[in-house]
Amino acid sequence: MSASNPYIPIPVQISKIINEVDTNDIKTFRFTFLNKEDEKKFKYLPGQFAELSIYGKGESPIGIASSPTNSGYVEFTVQRAGTIVPGLVTSALHDLDEGAQIGLRGPLGNSWPIEYLTKKNIVVVGGGFAFTTLRSLINYMLHKDNRARFGEITVIYGARTPGLLLYKDELAAWEKRKDIKSIITVDKGDESWRGREGFVPAVCKDVAPSPKNAVAVICGPPIMIKFTLPVFFELSFSQENILTSLEMRMKCGIGKCGRCNVGSKYVCTDGPIFSLADLDGLPRDF
Amino acid sequence: MADFKKIEENLKKEAKRLLEAGEVTVVLAYSKGFDEKHPMPYAAKSVADIKNIVFNEYCNHNMARYLVRYPQGTKIAVAVKAADSRAVIQLIQEEKVKRENLVLLGIPVYGMKNSKTGEVIDSKTTSGLCNPVLYDILLGAEVHGQKIVSPYEVLAEYEAMDKDARWEFWKNQLDKCIRCYACRKACPMCYCDPCFIDQSKPRWADKAPQSPGNMMYHLTRFHHLAGRCIDCGECSRACPVDIPLYLFHKKVAKECEEMFGQAAGMKLEDKPVLVDFRVEDSDKILE
């Protein structure tokens, strides 16, 4: 964010593009800052987002997929959006090559509540494309400087097919580590898939993480959330200890444009991260 | 003056009968607003609602505008003045509503007033007809003997302007536009979803209330209503900054009528004029 003006983006350059899935519509963009000063100011925590800004197209709010422990760059995993509302920014971004410059405004929003999560057992549940800020959180917790601050880490991540799993190299690396329990599942495997098959809610039920001193962090498509929440209620997780990240149409990202409110809360500044207890006090208007 | 009290009584009577008999599930009429001069469009859904129905000289709103809001197949009774009945006919022609689902409560009336200005609404801003073109039940005596003025007479001054003057006129008028879209929302024929101006790919015009976008919005809308505008004048009355939109609509309607010999929403059996190809159609448009 520009020093004096929160609406003016800072310049960043695409230093790396990773094609994440076999349908080619989800890519991870790694950006480096053109100005050292901007980089210093861009201090974020897992769960925050930023506005990716392409002049002539507009802006799109995207969760930060890298961890703040990755210094020198920031990553966003972006889906080429829009069957009904064409995603002008995400389409344009997908058409760019490494070396191209775009604008960035952020970091914006609240983060996964790191202090609250400290010393707790963390159950991370993700589905499909909505794994980006969870990946940020996992990598943050796994970092050698941070790992000791957290209890057991369990990750349950699912996608429709093996080809649609994000961050495949990292998933493989996590499976080898002893300090994280990683359960990867797909709705339907292919010939080469040797992992689990099954929907995320069913896998959660099967894994049955203990609610003792634990927090569940859940992101995924609405249908997954809908069926996963009852599983965690049954496991006796309290509403305070189930966290999720909300999506609303946003524009300014700084609580001014009045678009993303749910009741008296703005998703862009009071969220996007809410506990179910927070959401319970809000009108069902999202 | 028409007998507004009598019309109101009949409106209540028929609404009650239709709802009681279950012939319709909703009656689109008018209710009291925050003062006498500001009645509101009203949807009566039960007999208990009937008492709220009013009719007076400020009940201008074209209730046909609300028809497409209800799911296809809903049985609706709708209070229609002359122009409103034309909107219903046009909507039937365009297959947005079905005749058999509608009960038209015809209101023959003149001397309606603009609640903002107090002026009598006549052929200047509307088609100037007094009697509904189509109805099932008439709520008052047909109006006869009123001076018949062509709805196009008001165009004389506009037509006297040359091309440059007209451009200047519309540029000035449309510069006032604040892009609240009240005109399209009040219009019974503006039912596109999404409206072209709301599309983002392609984006037809800038969202800011300035000349190019305003022009794009209004000129496109004017042309989109060519041969379809039934001249109720609601767009102009809805406009908070009083842009005389009716002038453009009337001009296009007049050209259409001259070229194709058909005015919008006058006969159920007509086809929308720009949809219907006839060999004998005028080629004037190509000249």
Added chain:
Amino acid sequence: MLKKTAINKISELAAVLMEKGTLIAPVKEVSGHNFAQILDPQKVDLDFYNTIMSPKSAFFPHKEDFINYKVGKPISEAEPVVLNLKPMFLFGVRPCDVKSFQIMDIHFNAAGIIDPYWRQRREATTIFGYAFDLSKSVDSADFYNTLGIYAADPDGSDIFMVKKDNELLLKGITLQGKKLLSELTTIENGKAADKKYFEEYIKKGRDYKTRFMCLDQETITKKLEDIFHNTDFWTRVSSACLSCGVCTFVCPTCYCFDICDDTQFGRGTRRRVWDACMFTDFTLEASGHNPRTQVYQRLRQKINHKYSYHVRKYGVISCVGCGRCTRYCPVSIDIYSIIEEAIKT
């Protein structure tokens, strides 16, 4: 300090203010009065009830350019728009509208991230409030009394003006206003009788009655929370609503905006433009999901935002009862009646 000028010499005062900076005042347009930047001092016209558009555009213009750029050129070459404001004089603002600035200040100029455009414009401006003409009848749409605002409230104005027959009395209220007034040497000082008249006028303003209901902030906030899911209620009160943007655009406290890129011939501007929660696509997400597809949901959002969410977030109702939304609604939807009915529900 109290000064005065003949109303038919208002253009002379206008000319002085124009020399000092930018003057924004009511002018007569075809359809009524509106605030506009004055280029010809003769155009200032104080013979109005209230303007069609609220004066919020002085601080929050319908469109505000953020940055100019060339498409395809490096982002570093884009040029942020610098405001370079001269001192601004906002002349002839009715007390209810003056109050709206204080409400908007919380959102743009105090809470969370500060909006630089609002702040710069606000700080450059001296507000000349102008009491309603107590000799004329009140418009039936107005209800500012309900929000605790009176027809001749000087609160929030830097200089407050009242009409005395053919004269305009001006009194400095804030330090900034008093200082400016002392610099206006071309207009004469008020006499003791004028001072008395001014003070009495302020008092009499309390007897000038708009629509009124006893409205407790906490009660209405809670009520609206309670009836959020009462779809019957919201469907009924919104059944006439056309879902156009008139109410929000004329409103002095509606602040929702969109950020748009406008490009032509390779040059582009990113700007904010007023938006309205009444528009169908306001909350339409790229995924196609829209939490507010129905008219009743959008009207409910608007009313809740003003009378409930805003209270929870900022501690104050975001409405000043100026009556514009009711007055200019094409189908006469009346927020006052809806609130009244909500309380009874």
